[in-house]
Amino acid sequence: MLRKIKRLPAEQLILLVLGLSLVFLVLWLLGIGLTWGLLTLLGVQGDLWSALEGISSAASFAITIAGGLVLLVQLNEAIESRNLDIYNDAFERMMDDANIEARRWIYLNLPDDVEEGLALLDRDPVGHTCVKRVLNSFDHLGFLLQQDWGVSEPVVKWVSPFVVKTWAKLEPYVDHEAQRRGEPDYYEAARYLAQRCREWRAKNVSEGKVAWVDRAM
Numbered sequence: 001m002l003r004k005i006k007r008l009p010a011e012q013l014i015l016l017v018l019g020l021s022l023v024f025l026v027l028w029l030l031g032i033g034l035t036w037g038l039l040t041l042l043g044v045q046g047d048l049w050s051a052l053e054g055i056s057s058a059a060s061f062a063i064t065i066a067g068g069l070v071l072l073v074q075l076n077e078a079i080e081s082r083n084l085d086i087y088n089d090a091f092e093r094m095m096d097d098a099n100i101e102a103r104r105w106i107y108l109n110l111p112d113d114v115e116e117g118l119a120l121l122d123r124d125p126v127g128h129t130c131v132k133r134v135l136n137s138f139d140h141l142g143f144l145l146q147q148d149w150g151v152s153e154p155v156v157k158w159v160s161p162f163v164v165k166t167w168a169k170l171e172p173y174v175d176h177e178a179q180r181r182g183e184p185d186y187y188e189a190a191r192y193l194a195q196r197c198r199e200w201r202a203k204n205v206s207e208g209k210v211a212w213v214d215r216a217m
Helices: 002-006 010-041 048-094 097-109 114-123 125-146 152-181 188-204
Strands: none
Touching: 048 125, 048 152, 097 125, 097 152, 114 125, 114 152, 125 152, 125 188, 152 188
């Protein structure tokens, strides 16, 4: 409902405010009428000026409520727009050429055996840079998702294919380093991102297993 209201052009938004004001006015007047009738039955006396004052107050109340609802919708839109800009920035970083090539290096060169892989990274500074670049980008996006700013589900759907595939390679290394360092929160946000992506794919993608193919794009 809120999303539909946000997409309305200005003239329709004004009509919506007027319509909501009228609805609230009618509801308020019905409430006044029922109250007036009840007071009359109970023998309580009133006068016309009091009734008119009540109607004026009802109109002001209705316009205030309707305007407040529309303002709330606009505020919600501004917040979502800000959050979407943040996620777009994070995603653009993850999809730049350097990050894509870093993930490709991990797919093709990082051994499944952790000890063998760590020895390789010690000898190969390029490979070490690739692993750190990918982990840091995952950690950054994972931290944003942990803030729960309202657009996390589309983002998870968007990045889940390559996050799950890359994490299949990186997870044993992160677990090993966390244990070796005595830091259970080592790349905690990256773990969170990977878990969210795995859960989403398990729920929404049939046969969603990691597959390695030759001559991939």
